[in-house]
Amino acid sequence: MSDLDVRPAARVCGGREEVAAQPVRELLKPRDVPLGESSVVRRLLPTLGRRMVGAWCFVDHYGPDDISDEPGMQVAPHPHIGLQTVSWLHAGEVLHRDSLGSAQVVRPRELGLMTAGRAIAHSEQSPGGHSAILHGAQLWVALPDAHRHTDPAFEHHAELPVVTSAGGLSATVILGELDGAASPGSTFTPIMGADLSLADGVDVAVPVEPDFEYAVLTMSGVTEVDGVRLDPGSMLYLGCGRRELPLRAYGNSALLLLGGEPFEEKLVMWWNFVGRTGDEIAQARREWAEGERFGAVPGYEGPSIPAPALPDLPLKPRGRTR
Known part of the structure; x- marks a missing residue:
């Protein structure tokens, strides 16, 4: 899961300056970004004025795309530090390989969770004989300072x-906890993520934590979230202060509920790296370019993604401006 922007901007993330301590309804606008050889994703986080939701610091939504006559997702080996990646599918398959020797096909509503820690490299591909439709989300979770150099x-x-309700809600817990059900995925901050499937006409309230900030990404169908009607691919930032979240479905629909305790530490995020200083980011870029630190990805045939040039301005916190 990579940011393939050839001129990535350095972003300052974290801190509590723009965390809404009360419920809000802020619609986040996506932008189209190419991913690999043949895919385009809708980037929803980070976006102008909104950098994180809890520890969630990166959200891409892609598909549903007909790839029956195409190679599908083809993302060559690339590096990460200081974060976790979450692969989440509604349709299709993704073959994950990494420099630890992992080789795993991730399928719909299975959790592929990679902890980069101090350094890792990985690739993502639609496998041979893949399904005709590819639809999913790619997400990053920032690691706190105490754990960002972990193995x-x-x-x-x-x-x-899975949490179900008599009214027609089914919720798969991706990370953290929802309504007493806990994911087996490793976490390092108070965080939660859940995939909610709603049958046509469902009108339900989902329990949430008042100290967490939340956002909702509509994967498919039309939903109403706390009174705001959302089309597929929309993301609504909700702030903090709720104990329940009202949902209504217009036709069968699905959405991702992402939340967590506001991430207090300031981060510098550039390309595929999450660090604390510009020097740290520059060092990681240099070591990837020189073939050090990250290791090779066994089984992948082809070159790795080269690191883009660093921006002319120093990579340092400059405040969270709109």
Whole structure:
């Protein structure tokens, strides 16, 4: 899961200056970004004026795309530090390989969770004989300072807890907890993520934590979230202060509920790196370009993604401006 922008901007993330301590309804506008050889994603986080939701610091939504006559997702090996990646599918398959030697096909509503820690490299591809439709989300979770140099790791959880309601709601817990059900995925901050499926006409309230900030990404169908009607691919930032979140479905629909305790530490995020200083980011870029630190990705045929040039201005915190 990579940011393939050839001129990535350095972003300052974290801090509590723009965390809404009360419920809000802020619609986040996506922008189209190419991913690999043949895919385009809608980037929803970070965006102008909104950098994080809890520890969630990066959200891309892609598809549903017909790739029956195409190679599908083809993202060559690339590096990460200081974060976790979450691969989440509604349709299709993604073959994950990494420098630890992992080789795993991730399928719909299975959790592919990679902890980059101090350094890892990985690739993502639609496997041979892949399904005709590809639809999913790619997400990053920032690691707190106490854990950002941890050993890299990869987890695959094919079975995740599901919370259901008599009204027609089914919620798969991706990370953290929802309504007493806990995901087996490793976490390092108070965080939660859940995939909510709603049958046509569902009108329900989902329990949430008042100290967490939340956002909702509509994956498919039309939903009403706390009174705001959302089309597919829309993301609504909700702030903090709720104990329940009202949802209504117009036709069968699905959405991702992302939340967590506001991330207090300031971060510098550039390309595929999450660090604390510009020097740290520059060092990681240099070591990737020189073939050090991250290791090779066994089984991948082809070159790795080269690191883009650093921006002319120093990579340092400059405040969270709109």
